[in-house]
Amino acid sequence: MKRKEVTEVFNEAELAQLVSQAEQAFASAVTGDQLRAARIAHLGESSPVSLANRAIATLPKASRKEVGQAIGATRFAITTALSAREPIVAEWDLQARIRDERVDMTLPVTLHPQGALHPVTALIHELGDIFTAMGWEVADGPEAEADWLNFDALNFTPDHPARFLSDTFFLDPPEDKRILRTHTSPVQMRTLLTRDLPVYVVVPGKVYRSDEYDATHLPVFHQLEGLAVDKGLGMADLKGTLDHMARALFGANARTRLRPHFFPFTEPSGEIDLACFVCEGQSVGNPARPCRTCRSEGWIEWGGCGVVNPRVLAAAGIDTEVYSGFAFGMGIDRTVMFKNGAQDMRDFAEGDTRFSRLLVGVAR
Ligand code: PHE
Secondary structure, eight states: OOOOOHHHHOOHHHHHHHHHHHHHHHHHOOSHHHHHHHHHHHHSTTSHHHHHHHHGGGSOHHHHHHHHHHHHHHHHHHHHHHHHHHHHHHHHHHHHHHHHTOOOTTSOSOOSOOOOOOHHHHHHHHHHHHHHTTTOEEOOOOSEEEHHHHTGGGTOOTTOGGGSTTTOOBOSSGGGOEEEOSSSTHHHHHHHHHSOSSEEEEEEEEEEOOOOOBTTBOSEEEEEEEEEEEETOOHHHHHHHHHHHHHHHHOTTOOEEEEEEEETTEEEEEEEEEEOTTTTTTTTTOTTSOOTTTTTSSEEEEEEEEEEOHHHHHHTTOOTTTEEEEEEEEEHHHHHHHHHOOOOTHHHHHOOHHHHHHHHOOOO
16 A cells, blocks of 8 residues: 555544544443454554554655644544443453353253163063073064064964964065064074073064954064973973062062963963962952952963973983973063053053153163
């Protein structure tokens, strides 16, 4: 920029105007950044006062002193205005920071609703603990399962009703012969084919049956399979294991009974009932004291069980002269219902965390 004659540009009125412009600029600055920008514009190296100051040297000697004093006074006035504004803006900046960086130590730490373990998951953990404490292992298998493992390997005949479309979900393409497993028992054969003897495993998992979706049925539910194969195992070991499981889940007074039943993969087979721990049998034949938990029957159906059919062991290449075993399978969702008092199966599937929190408590 070509310097102009100072006196030509900055007569007294103009110098006064520089002061009032600077004052206005400082007054309208409300943050430290704005005030810094105003300072550079009005006092910085290329501000009008600085330029004027530098131009003094080009003036005729005689007028230098007078012009120099006028510019010095101008600069002093601007600097004074700036210093007056600085503490005010600094205080505002501080207040803004205090406001913006505020942390309210009294607010609760968790601001979003917490989830909870699903009651089925919680019971699966509990069952896993009960069995691993006895030295058993937890195994698993796929939900999309080979037809052969779900049925044939378990000694189901080709015309067994459980295979029919009405119960089983078949997967495409049909030539793959895969289904959604209808029980956790196919993991029995998977276990026998992959693990060394003796075998003591429990298998929690999802199973699928084309049932209605209502208060007592879900098309997807959970089972706990148990399988033990060792030398000399039999019915008494099965009963002892189930009793232990019942007591671990329902308390020292829990009792079980076995009723004869049929499963193709166990022989003999039974159904296991749990003595009703709510009415303890008091409701049976006693309309004055009905029991919702056992429907006044005194016993709650819990699952199926039996001594492993030697044909199943033989199919896995196990010497049935040396080894025998027992197996059981119970509904986990059902167990949650009578253990924790859930009323409606649909609550298990709807994902409302209030249901989980009510039954299990908030997850940690
Ligand atoms: N798989 C059987 C069912 O779903 C239960 C069962 C398991 C029976 C193991 C005997 C042995 O009903």
